[in-house]
Amino acid sequence: MISYLIKRIFILIPLFFGIILISFLVIHLAPGKPTGIQTDLNPKVSMEVRKRLEKLYGLDKPLIVQFKDWSFRLIRFDFGSSFIDDRPVWDKIKERMPITILINLLSLLLILIIGIPLGVKSALKQGSLFDKTSSSVVFLGFAMPTFWLALLLMGLLGVHLRILPISGIKSIDFEFLNTGSKIVDIARHLALPVFVSAFGGLAGISRYMHQGMLEVINSDYCTAAFARGLPKNQVIYNHALRNALIPIITILGLSIPGLIGGSVIFETIFAIPGMGRLFFEGVMARDYPMIMGLLVLGSIFTLLGNLLADIAYAWVDPRIRYSK
Amino acid sequence: MRIPTLNPSNYKNYQTIGSFFVFLIALSIIFSCLPFCLIDNLGYCQESENYGDTIIVGSIGDARTLIPILASDSASGDICGLIFNGLIKYDRNINIIPDLAESWQIKNNGLTILFKLKKGVFWQDGAPFNARDVEFTYKKLIDPDVKTPYSGDFEKIKSFNVIDDYTIEVTYKEPFSPGLASWGMSIMPRHALEKEDFNKTKISRSPIGTGPYKFKFWKSQEKIVLEVNKDYFEGRANIDRYIYRIIPDQSTLFLELEVEGVDYTGLTPLQHLRQTDSKFFKNTFNKFRLPSFGYAYLGFNLKNPLFQDLRVREALDFAIDKNEIIKGVHLGLARVCTGPFLPESWAYNESVLPRKFDPKHALELLKEAGWQDRDGDGVLDKNNQRFEFTIMTNQGNDQRKAAAEIIQKRLKDIGINVKIKIVEWSAFISEFIDKRKFEAVLLAWSLGRDPDNYDIWYSGKTKEGEFNFLSYSNPEVDSLLIDARRTFDQEKRRAYYNKIHELIFSDTPCVFLYVPDSLPIIHKRFKGLDPAPVGLGYNFIKWFVSLDEQKYKRIRILE
Numbered sequence: 001m002i003s004y005l006i007k008r009i010f011i012l013i014p015l016f017f018g019i020i021l022i023s024f025l026v027i028h029l030a031p032g033k034p035t036g037i038q039t040d041l042n043p044k045v046s047m048e049v050r051k052r053l054e055k056l057y058g059l060d061k062p063l064i065v066q067f068k069d070w071s072f073r074l075i076r077f078d079f080g081s082s083f084i085d086d087r088p089v090w091d092k093i094k095e096r097m098p099i100t101i102l103i104n105l106l107s108l109l110l111i112l113i114i115g116i117p118l119g120v121k122s123a124l125k126q127g128s129l130f131d132k133t134s135s136s137v138v139f140l141g142f143a144m145p146t147f148w149l150a151l152l153l154m155g156l157l158g159v160h161l162r163i164l165p166i167s168g169i170k171s172i173d174f175e176f177l178n179t180g181s182k183i184v185d186i187a188r189h190l191a192l193p194v195f196v197s198a199f200g201g202l203a204g205i206s207r208y209m210h211q212g213m214l215e216v217i218n219s220d221y222c223t224a225a226f227a228r229g230l231p232k233n234q235v236i237y238n239h240a241l242r243n244a245l246i247p248i249i250t251i252l253g254l255s256i257p258g259l260i261g262g263s264v265i266f267e268t269i270f271a272i273p274g275m276g277r278l279f280f281e282g283v284m285a286r287d288y289p290m291i292m293g294l295l296v297l298g299s300i301f302t303l304l305g306n307l308l309a310d311i312a313y314a315w316v317d318p319r320i321r322y323s324k
Numbered sequence: 325m326r327i328p329t330l331n332p333s334n335y336k337n338y339q340t341i342g343s344f345f346v347f348l349i350a351l352s353i354i355f356s357c358l359p360f361c362l363i364d365n366l367g368y369c370q371e372s373e374n375y376g377d378t379i380i381v382g383s384i385g386d387a388r389t390l391i392p393i394l395a396s397d398s399a400s401g402d403i404c405g406l407i408f409n410g411l412i413k414y415d416r417n418i419n420i421i422p423d424l425a426e427s428w429q430i431k432n433n434g435l436t437i438l439f440k441l442k443k444g445v446f447w448q449d450g451a452p453f454n455a456r457d458v459e460f461t462y463k464k465l466i467d468p469d470v471k472t473p474y475s476g477d478f479e480k481i482k483s484f485n486v487i488d489d490y491t492i493e494v495t496y497k498e499p500f501s502p503g504l505a506s507w508g509m510s511i512m513p514r515h516a517l518e519k520e521d522f523n524k525t526k527i528s529r530s531p532i533g534t535g536p537y538k539f540k541f542w543k544s545q546e547k548i549v550l551e552v553n554k555d556y557f558e559g560r561a562n563i564d565r566y567i568y569r570i571i572p573d574q575s576t577l578f579l580e581l582e583v584e585g586v587d588y589t590g591l592t593p594l595q596h597l598r599q600t601d602s603k604f605f606k607n608t609f610n611k612f613r614l615p616s617f618g619y620a621y622l623g624f625n626l627k628n629p630l631f632q633d634l635r636v637r638e639a640l641d642f643a644i645d646k647n648e649i650i651k652g653v654h655l656g657l658a659r660v661c662t663g664p665f666l667p668e669s670w671a672y673n674e675s676v677l678p679r680k681f682d683p684k685h686a687l688e689l690l691k692e693a694g695w696q697d698r699d700g701d702g703v704l705d706k707n708n709q710r711f712e713f714t715i716m717t718n719q720g721n722d723q724r725k726a727a728a729e730i731i732q733k734r735l736k737d738i739g740i741n742v743k744i745k746i747v748e749w750s751a752f753i754s755e756f757i758d759k760r761k762f763e764a765v766l767l768a769w770s771l772g773r774d775p776d777n778y779d780i781w782y783s784g785k786t787k788e789g790e791f792n793f794l795s796y797s798n799p800e801v802d803s804l805l806i807d808a809r810r811t812f813d814q815e816k817r818r819a820y821y822n823k824i825h826e827l828i829f830s831d832t833p834c835v836f837l838y839v840p841d842s843l844p845i846i847h848k849r850f851k852g853l854d855p856a857p858v859g860l861g862y863n864f865i866k867w868f869v870s871l872d873e874q875k876y877k878r879i880r881i882l883e
Contacts (some may be wrong), residue, residue, distance in 0.1 A: 029812025050789055056471055085389050085472075085528065094543055151575055159582045166583060167576045168546065172380060172567060173876060271571040273545030286750055 012303050019299045020074075020292075024067050027291055033059065034083040034286040057083055066316070068293065079296070080289035084281070089293035092278065099169060100262045100274040103193055108255065110198040111205050118202070119209025120241065126214065134206070140207050142203035150269045157192065165189050167271035188270070193270045207209070208251060212244035246317050253309020257301035325870040341880075349395070375552075377869040378565035378876040379850065382577050382586035386545050386570045390531040391522070392510030393465055403548055403568060404827055404865070407448075407533035408510030411439055411458065412533040413678045414773050416856035416863070418668060420504060422648075424511055426490075434499030434812045439507070441490040445557045447513045448538045459512035470522050477506035499810040501817065505774035517876060530840065536561040536865045545570050562868035584608065587847040593655040596843040609845050612855050615668050616842040618660040618770035620724065622715065622731060623834035626795045630713060637832040638679070639689035643738050644731055645681035650838050653726045657843065661836040663825040664777050668857040670814060671775035671821035676829045678836075683738050690738070697739050704739040712741040716756060718749045727837065728766050758788050760795070773858070775821050776804045796833040845860065849873040 034057060054060050058069070073080055079089035118138070122131040141149075158166035165171065169189045177185060219239050225235045263275030275284060275294070282290035387400040392408050395401055411425040422428075426440040445453040463759055464470050465478045480500050485493040492779040496503055516532050531539050532803045536558070537550040569586060571577040578595060580586045582604070591600065596611060605611075622633035622644070629709055631722050650658045665672045690696075695704040704711040715731065717724045723745060732742040747756060756762050769780065782805050783797035801824055808820035829836070842861055846853065853860060869875070 030751075031755045032748070033754050052468055053471055053473075056469065087529075092544070131564075143433075154576065154579050158577055162583065166579050166585060167571055168569070170546075172378070172569075172585075206362060226402075268572045269576055271546075271569075271573070271576055273543070277572065284750075 002124050006207060008307055012307065016299055016303060020071075020296060021067070023295045024070070024292060025284075026065070026292075027288060028063055028066070030286075032286050034288060037274050061075055070289075071122070074296065076191075079293035082282075082290045083287045084285050084290070089289050092290065093275070093293060093297065096273060096275050096278045097260060098260075099272060100276070101259055103190065103197065103272070103274070104259045104262075106190065106194045107198040107201065108259070110194060110202045114198070115205035116209050116245075119206040119215050120244075122206070123210045123213035124236065125219065132290050135210075138203040141199040144200070145198060146200055146263070146266050147269050149199065150192070150266070153192055153196065164191055167269075193266070197266060204253065205248065208247050209244065213240065213249050216244045217265045246313065249316060250309045253305050254310065254311060255306030257298055260301055261298060319324075330707055342543075360576055362370065370761070371614075374868075374870055375560070375562055376564050376871070376877075377681075377849075378567055379563050379847075379867075380567045380569055380585070380587045382569050382571050382575065382580060382589035384570075384572055384574065387542075387548060387568070389528040390539065390542075391528045392512065392531075393461065393470070393474055393520075395526070399570075400570070402549070402861075403429075403534075404510055404531070405535075405861070406550055406566060407535045407539055408512070409534045410508040412504065412511055412607060413442075414508070414858050414862065415449070416854065416858055418670070418773055418858045421625055423508075424458075425507070425774075428504070429813050430504075430511070432495075434496075434501065434810065435497045436493060437504060437554040439492045439494070441492065442557065443490055445534055446555060447516070447534055449513075449516065450515065451515050453511075453513075455486045455492050456489075457511050457514045457617070458492055459486050459845050460518065461509065461512045464512070464517075464522060465509070467782045471879060477503060478818075483792050495604060499529050499598045501571040501772045501809055502776040504812070505772070508773075517694075537566055537851070540565075543571075557728050558865065561865035563850075563864075579607075581609070581845065584847065587850065589845060591843040593653075593657040593841075593843065595879060596845075597655050597659060600845065603775045606837050608848055610848055610850075611843065611845045611854070612853075612860060613657065614842050614855055614859055615666065615857065616770075616840050617773070618668065618768050619664075619752075619839045620727065620766070620768040620837045621834040622641065622837060622845050623765045623767060623794045625760060625764065626797075626833055627760065628713075628763055630711075630763065633692040633693045634832065636695070637835075639686040639738075640735070640740075641832055641835045642682045642686035644734055644835055644837075646837055647681070648734075649727050649730050653723050654838065656729040656839055658838040658840040661839050664781065665773060665775055665821060666839055667826055669773075669775050669826070670818055671772045671883060673822040673825035675822075676825055687738055702739060703741055708824055710741065711739065712743070714743040714745050715753065715764045715766055716745045716747060716762050717766040718752045719746050720749065724766050724768075731766075757793050775817075776805075776809050778809055781805060781824070796831070796832055798827060801827050801831075849875065 020251055033054070038238070040141050051060075061069075070080065079093075081088050082092055118134050122128075122134045125131050138261065154166045157164045165188055169186060171189075174182065174185060217236070222235055223241060226232070232297075260275055261279075262274035264270075264276040264280040266272075267274040267276045279291070279294050281287070282294065326801070327777070372730045381402075383398065383399055387395070387403050388397055389395050389400055390404055390407065392404040395404050398745045409424045411423060412420050412428075413423040422442075424442055424445060426442045428440065428872070429438040431437070431438060439458075441453075441455060441458070447453055447619060449566045462478060462481070462484050465472055465475050466481075475499075480496050480498075480503065481494055482497045483493075483495045485495075487493055494503070505587045513532050517527055520527060530543055534557070535537075536553055536556045538553045540549040542548045547570060548568040551567075552561050552564050554560050566697070571580060571586070574592070578585065578599065579712060581589065581600075600611060622640075624637060624640075626632065645661045650656060650660065659667060660678045662675065662678050662721075690704060691713075694706045696706070697704050699705060701710075713831050715728050717728055725744070726857075727790065728744045732744060735742050743755075757765070771777070779791045781792060781796055783792070783799070783803055785792040786795050786797075803823050804820045804827075808817050808824070811817045811820065846860075849869045850867050851870065852863070854863050855865075
């Protein structure tokens with residue numbers, strides 16, 4: 001196990017650099033320039049000024065030199081400064097990360113709390129009305145465009161019933177509230193975004209759970225357990241459920257990078273200053289250091305998530321042994 | 325003059341306290357108002373009682389930086405405009421008037437501008453404003469290490485002399501009349517920025533200016549909060565707080581209007597005409613229709629043989645119905661454009677009339693130029709070549725896309741095949757515009773208040789990255805453009821620009837399409853608004869909300 005782990009970690013390093021190199025090339029070779037946003041079609045900006053801006057951003061150097069400079073800085077954990085406003089990339093990421101992680105964690109929690117029982121119940125009552133309605137609802141959530149559902153709910157709960165705020169994460173007079181009201185205020189603002197994002201993700205977990213449960217419940221050892229007269233609940237919740245949860249662990253591992261990645265559409269609709277918009281703005285402005293910073297973080301989390309999923313899988317399921 | 329409104333709780337006080345005391349208070353209120361009434365030429369008067377409340381401005385985009393000489397986007401410009409002042413500014417009718425300058429003199433046949441600065445102006449941190457701040461701003465503008473896009477106008481300066489603390493002499497290499505307008509550039513505080521690395525300074529997120537509002541805080545992509553500067557040299561603004569809320573989605577922004585979460589924003593034509601037509605909106609908001617400072621056009625690549633014949637370009641102008649585009653795309657909320665100046669500008673030539681929609685005449689002109697449908701396939705041809713071209717425009721602007729589709733239909737009617745290609749902005753500019761790889765483009769120019777448009781139409785401005793990408797060239801226009809920017813006298817300049825307007829219209833390097841209207845909407849509790857040719861915001865410090873209508877009472881200025 002230990003040697004397997006060490007091997008896995010060593011493989012991650014070249015993999016990581018491969019991802020980074022390819023991303024760097026693709027982004028720099030895409031048409032458009034970061035100086036463009038600042039100067040395009042502004043008649044007061046002369047060509048000399050544009051050339052000068054490019055030089056200040058270091059864009060006049062050959063691509064390979066730019067990559068070298070950038071990687072040397074990366075080794076020292078320096079992501080550089082954003083082209084948009086010259087603030088350190090890391091500062092900008094730090095500013096956006098908490099709200100994204102909070103919403104993603106809450107919604108993941110909600111998905112697990114609702115999705116797992118839903119999957120189990122519908123598997124146990126395979127083909128029943130409950131099974132059919134619940135799977136219709138979760139697939140409806142999966143298929144429905146986020147922005148559409150969000151707008152409908154904002155219209156209903158925000159405009160017509162006026163029980164929830166429409167957008168943002170805090171009220172205008174937030175600074176003047178006491179601590180208790182502050183928490184309530186944030187909770188009210190987060191209710192819709194968390195619900196909308198959880199609703200879309202319910203299908204995945206509940207269907208995996210449903211499938212896993214079906215497989216386990218129909219397996220020989222469960223049949224044997226029932227045959228020996230063990231109480232139904234004990235078979236289901238003690239023996240079957242534990243094994244049916246194993247695939248969920250893989251999914252959880254794979255959703256780690258998702259925790260720091262936001263969705264552009266979702267954040268735009270709710271006016272939430274999260275990571276998705278940070279990345280989108282970066283791409284639109286050809287803000288190379290910002291894009292690369294986020295890609296580095298994203299790849300680290302993805303690689304680590306995969307590794308964790310593998311390790312956890314082996315740990316909870318003794319049947320799985322990693323050989324050469 | 326209005327007597328301050330009293331609310332019931334004040335009444336009780338009036339009865340318990342002696343009437344003499346009331347008299348004293350009333351007297352002091354009247355006297356404190358007097359100076360405001362005397363300088364107020366707009367016909368209304370506010371009492372100090374109407375100070376207070378917050379305005380929440382909804383915007384789709386966040387600011388990038390609050391260092392004015394680095395700011396190139398409209399959000400940064402909006403905020404910087406409230407925190408900083410230039411030496412000059414524009415009044416309601418787009419005339420140049422003094423701001424931080426007290427007065428100016430143009431000497432040496434227009435080579436030199438001598439500015440006298442206002443005395444007794446202070447930065448928001450208490451330091452006095454003087455000529456050294458202007459010099460500092462100028463030096464930063466021409467510093468090659470500062471990432472400013474505005475250096476162009478200031479590089480034409482030969483010498484900049486500080487004569488005393490309140491007098492500056494600027495000498496240009498040659499007479500340059502747009503130079504005066506360029507001093508509308510916000511002046512930055514030397515004492516606060518001198519020791520900072522300009523491109524990385526923290527001040528870009530905590531600026532200090534001389535303007536009517538002070539910076540309070542900024543949460544990226546969420547909001548920027550400004551607070552009134554009580555010591556502003558033109559007098560304190562009435563509204564205590566200015567909150568710039570970033571709501572990146574149009575539909576969400578509109579829902580926020582419906583719950584009064586936003587007080588002031590811009591509408592689309594559809595929202596202006598239909599969606600805000602309800603009783604609620606009529607009772608709660610005021611809508612305005614004002615000119616915007618830009619025009620849309622269909623530009624031809626004049627290096628392309630297809631567009632080198634003037635008759636062909638004229639024919640295309642005759643074949644496109646601008647009113648139809650205005651109706652279809654802007655629901656009538658735009659005006660036909662006839663040339664490179666805007667109807668509000670003093671440079672606009674009213675005698676230039678748009679070509680009337682006349683497809684028959686267009687066909688005649690094309691026939692004269694040799695284009696006819698000889699093989700009967702419905703498409704005009706000449707020397708076995710079919711009349712086909714591609715209109716390119718940028719992604720993300722549905723109005724331009726719709727306009728291109730209407731043009732496509734109209735040109736198909738007279739036998740011209742048009743394709744439409746939509747490309748993401750940054751790539752569009754660097755790969756197609758800069759490299760001249762286009763046949764026709766549908767774009768818009770947004771223009772400054774000064775009419776000088778040398779960079780767009782001068783024949784020498786056709787290098788890569790320059791703005792005459794249509795490759796327009798007319799020696800007469802060239803010399804008029806140069807003469808116009810060497811002349812300070814507005815009447816003489818007007819004559820030059822009128823002639824330029826006429827010549828460019830008849831050369832038809834592009835089909836001038838329309839000037840869209842800007843459509844702001846503002847909560848009804850704000851009073852003192854004055855829709856003017858220059859826009860709404862110019863008298864923002866005079867806007868007020870009467871005490872009984874103030875909404876955000878919980879928000880108080882923290883001293």
